[in-house]
Amino acid sequence: MSTTMSTSVFTSRFELNSIADVALKAAVRFWFGVTVVGQVIFAFTVASFYGMTAARGDLLAWKKSLTHGYVSGDTMGNSALAIHLISAVIIILAGTIQLIPRIRERAPSFHRWNGRLYIVTAFTVSVAGLYMMWFRGTVGDLAQHLGTSLMAVLIMLCAVMALRYAMARDFKTHRRWALRLYLVVSASLFIRAGIFLSSLLNHGPFGFDPATFTGPFLTFITFGQYLVPLAVLEIYLRTQDRGGAAGRFAMATGLFVLTVGLGAGIFAVTMGAWLPSIKRAYDHRKSIAETLSATIAASGIDDATKQYRDFKTAAPASYNFDEDELNTLGYQLIQGKKVAEAIRIFQLNVEAYPKSSNVYDSLGEAYMDDGKKSEAIANYRRSLAINPKNRNAVSMLQKLNSQ
Numbered sequence: 283m284s285t286t287m288s289t290s291v292f293t294s295r296f297e298l299n300s301i302a303d304v305a306l307k308a309a310v311r312f313w314f315g316v317t318v319v320g321q322v323i324f325a326f327t328v329a330s331f332y333g334m335t336a337a338r339g340d341l342l343a344w345k346k347s348l349t350h351g352y353v354s355g356d357t358m359g360n361s362a363l364a365i366h367l368i369s370a371v372i373i374i375l376a377g378t379i380q381l382i383p384r385i386r387e388r389a390p391s392f393h394r395w396n397g398r399l400y401i402v403t404a405f406t407v408s409v410a411g412l413y414m415m416w417f418r419g420t421v422g423d424l425a426q427h428l429g430t431s432l433m434a435v436l437i438m439l440c441a442v443m444a445l446r447y448a449m450a451r452d453f454k455t456h457r458r459w460a461l462r463l464y465l466v467v468s469a470s471l472f473i474r475a476g477i478f479l480s481s482l483l484n485h486g487p488f489g490f491d492p493a494t495f496t497g498p499f500l501t502f503i504t505f506g507q508y509l510v511p512l513a514v515l516e517i518y519l520r521t522q523d524r525g526g527a528a529g530r531f532a533m534a535t536g537l538f539v540l541t542v543g544l545g546a547g548i549f550a551v552t553m554g555a556w557l558p559s560i561k562r563a564y565d566h567r568k569s570i571a572e573t574l575s576a577t578i579a580a581s582g583i584d585d586a587t588k589q590y591r592d593f594k595t596a597a598p599a600s601y602n603f604d605e606d607e608l609n610t611l612g613y614q615l616i617q618g619k620k621v622a623e624a625i626r627i628f629q630l631n632v633e634a635y636p637k638s639s640n641v642y643d644s645l646g647e648a649y650m651d652d653g654k655k656s657e658a659i660a661n662y663r664r665s666l667a668i669n670p671k672n673r674n675a676v677s678m679l680q681k682l683n684s685q
Contacts, residue, residue, distance in 0.1 A: 302530035306522070309534040313541040318378050320471050320548040325374040327556040330563040332367050338566070359418045362410045369407035370470070376400040377464050397448065397460075404441040404467065408434035421495040422504070429504035436466045436508060458519060465511040473507040474555075475547025482550045486673045514540065567602040571611040574627070578615075583623045590630055605635045609644055621652045639669035646678065655682055 335344065344363075376399050379385060386393045412434050414420065415427055422430075440463035447456035480488040480499065489499025514537070521533040570590065577586040593601050608631040615624035628645035635641050646661035659682050666675040 298527045299530075302527040302534070305534040306530045306537075309537040309541070310518075313537055313544070314381070316541050316545045316548065317468060317471070320475065320544070321374045321378055321468065323548070323552055323556055324471055324474075325371045327559050327563075328367060329371045331559040334563040339572075359414070362413045362418070366407055366410035366414060369403045369410065373400065373403045373407055373467055376403060377467050380460060381464060394448075397445075400463075401441045401445050404437050404463065408437045422500065423496045425501045426496070426504045429501070432505070433466060433469055433508050437463065440466055461515055462512060465515055466508045469507040469511070471548070472511060472544070473503055474551045475544055476503050476507065478550035478554055479543060479547035481554075482546070485671055491677075492674060565602060568600060569607060570601040570603055571607040571614075573601065574608075575611055575614070578620075578623060583626050587626060587630060594634075603634065605631060605638060605641065608634070609641065612644055612648065616648060616651060621648060624648045625652060637668065639665045639672050639675075642668065643672060643675055646675070650678065650682065655685065658682055 332344065376396055379396055380393065380400055412431060415430060420427075440459055444456055444459035444463050447453075447459060450456075477500075489502075490497025518533055518537070521529045525533065570593065573593070574586045574590060577589050594603055608627050612624045612627040612631070615621070615627060625645065625648045628641065628648050631638075631641040632645055642661045642665035646658045646665060649655075649658035649661060659679065662675045662679050662682070666672050666679070669675075
């Protein structure tokens with residue numbers, strides 16, 4: 283009887299371990315599938331948006347998406363930007379291919395060459411990113427820049443270690459470093475999913491100022507975008523090596539929950555940012571913002587205002603008159619210290635989209651920059667009346683009323 287009981291207990295434990303293994307493998311596959319979907323959408327968006335807009339000469343679109351997009355005359359900076367964008371697409375796709383077991387097993391030669399491309403691109407994207415951040419400038423504060431710099435260093439470190447162990451034919455250790463590399467490279471996806479998911483749950487920006495793009499949440503997520511996934515990976519590896527059934531069930535559950543959150547974040551950023559970017563990439567209408575920008579530079583804001591109204595009447599289908607066109611141009615003028623011209627452009631946008639909270643918010647900001655307090659307050663109030671959840675308008679009104 284004792285032998286029977288022992289056998290029964292052993293069988294139960296064996297079955298429990300087997301179920302735990304299956305659960306953990308299923309959670310890993312679920313995570314990898316969601317991540318791959320996000321990476322493919324991300325890569326397609328980057329390739330489509332920057333490739334198609336560049337082909338059309340719509341470089342103002344780059345300025346809208348990047349703090350320091352295309353800058354006329356800055357050959358070094360523009361080259362670094364182009365290299366960074368191209369490398370980002372390559373590294374996303376190459377990294378995903380590297381982790382697919384069937385390709386690794388059935389096409390080992392391709393796996394090796396793709397791995398070499400992956401390693402070289404990892405260094406390229408890191409160096410170009412560091413140059414753009416520290417020499418060209420970007421949004422965020424010093425803490426965010428340090429966090430991003432650490433990420434670039436970790437990408438290069440993981441790439442070197444993965445290559446080292448591959449050459450030493452220690453494939454178990456090589457694969458672990460390859461996983462670490464993939465997670466750090468994927469941080470650009472994780473941070474976007476995290477920011478958009480937090481904004482979705484909070485019904486607006488959470489833990490940061492959207493005007494300056496600084497705040498405690500952004501500081502945390504700048505480091506967390508790669509440190510948290512790396513920590514989860516280390517727990518997973520330890521669980522895989524020495525964890526019992528309970529530990530594997532716990533790991534599978536935790537990974538499943540994290541993956542659901544990642545999937546929700548990917549959905550949020552896809553609907554909020556990537557789909558609009560893809561739509562713009564394949565929109566072959568001429569940019570009214572680019573056209574007006576050239577007119578302002580050549581003959582002034584009055585001619586540009588007249589041109590906008592003339593074209594909207596005579597050729598409404600030939601030019602892109604979407605709300606964000608004038609909004610982007612207005613902020614470009616503010617950055618160029620042409621606040622009076624920016625006000626005129628934002629006024630045109632208010633005429634075109636009188637039911638939009640955002641256009642009044644932008645006009646209010648331009649008036650505030652021009653020192654016209656009463657006009658700024660009036661427009662921020664109008665923006666808030668249309669959208670009571672506009673926290674930026676609330677913040678700006680508090681600031682203006684306290685002066």
